Amino acid sequence: MGEEFATDFYWNSDHKTSITTIRDILRPIEDGDSEISKEINPILSSKNRFEVDLLPGHPGFSIVEDRLGAAWHDLLGGDIGGIRKNNWNTEFCANVEEYYDIVFFDLGPSLGSINRSVLIGCDYFITPMGADIFSILGVRNIASWVEHWADLYENSIGLSQQRNPGRLDNYNIKERPSVLNGYLGYTMQQYITKSKQGVRRPTKAYEQIINSVPSIIEESMGPFFGENTSTESAKLGDIPHLYSLIPLAQSVATPILDLKSSDGLVGAQYKQREDYEEIIKKIAKNLYANLGESA
Structure with missing residues (x-):
């Protein structure tokens, strides 16, 4: 968006714009409904040098996290409203699929209700990584987290269908999250090597971390590999500094x-x-x- 545009867009609360943010999409859920807003007006590809349509984030989006957290507890009891709220992104993707071949969701490193609800609606996911121990631990945490909530989710769907046969068919609901077989791989951010007498030398600790990544990915993400993903192909590439x-x-x-x-x-x-x-x-x-x- 650029600093000038973003400052005007977010800072001036009286600024009237037709551009939709992600918070606008979930405003009805924030207000207690199970629906999302169908009005989608992104920053158009013709209006930016990246040549992509962008649905901006919003600092106020975090407010809906409490709503989604409460909706998750409702889902666990087989409540249809809770299931629908947690499938807001399933509904969103259905609304835009005729306009886009691929939609990317840029998520922060959180294992909270927002990211969970986004992933429920996604078909695939990728894990950008750095050459540090925190990325290794992060991948392991993601794997156990996804496995845990996905198991609870599927059980809740089954419970709801048992109590209310056919009711979920009226809505865009995923019976099984596609991301469970949708891991596409990872990128690795290259680290800056230390210089000794003018020659750049790799740091042993970093090299050990980098060399361990493929086995960690296979161990943690292997169960989520997509149909065309393997331990070798999971490494999408290195991102230089x-x-x-x-x-x-x-x-x-x-x-x-x-x-x-x-x-x-x-x-x-x-x-x-x-x-x-x-x-x-x-x-x-x-x-x-x-x-x-x-x-």
Whole structure:
């Protein structure tokens, strides 16, 4: 969106805009209903240099977390309203499927009710990782968390169908979350090697972490592998440290691949951008292969 646009969009509460945020979509649930808003007006691809439609987040979205947490407890008892609220993203995806081939949901590293409800409606998921122990622990936590709530979810669906045969057929409800067989892989953020006498040397601790990742992924995420995902193909690619390219891209609200001299791109940054383009192409190709598609 860019800093100027985002500041005006979020700060000026009196600013009237037709752009929909994720909080607007869930406003009815925030108000106690089981429906979501069907009105969707994203920031259009023609209005930004990323050339994608964007449904912005909103700081107030966290307010709905309590509602979704309470709805989860209702779901556990087989309550249809609780099941519908936790399937808000299933309904959302059904509303937009005629307009988009792929929708990406960018989630924070939380194992809370918001992320759970988003994943219920998703078909696939990816885990970006860093070369650190916290990413390893994070992947293990995600695996146990998904397995736990998915088991409870399926039991609750069965309970509801037993009590109210055929009632769930009236709504967009997933009987079994697709993400249980939808893990597409991970990316690895490269670490910065230390320099000794002008020569960059890998750090032993980081190398040990990196070398352990494939086995950890197989152990933790193996049960969730998609049909075309294997331990080898799960590694989608490495993301290099891009140094000054990230703040530059952010300052001009532009994807790295589209940075130009008029944006402030200089010197060695041109080579970094070209290298990044090749890396992203490989990651996209690997991602499409795990989706069962040809890039």
